[in-house]
Amino acid sequence: MYVCLCSGMNCRQVKQALSEGARSHAQVFLRNGLRPSCGRCRDTIVGMIDEHAAQAGANDGAPAALDPLSVAAE
Template structure:
């Protein structure tokens, strides 16, 4: 899904940047122009980042 319509940034792109080591919105913004125009997507972008970090830290069921 698109998170940032102004710049065409998807949740997948944000998760890829988090997988490369970004852990905050500010760090993601170093790689992607998300939440730097109108700002409406800032909360959603933050939720994607936090959700992806949380899901990566959960143990996988055997």
């Protein structure tokens, strides 16, 4: 599926950039040798970044960060 129609970037390219260390919308484009254009894809790419980070955090064996507000309520 295409993520960015302006540059023709697809999901596979975004996921590859994330696995190579991209951590921002701009870095995803740079890792693919592209430049963002209209910005309509930004929210989709940021969502993919968040999803990737959540999966990486779940797989690294480290405990999840605690929400200070929920800890204070206990």
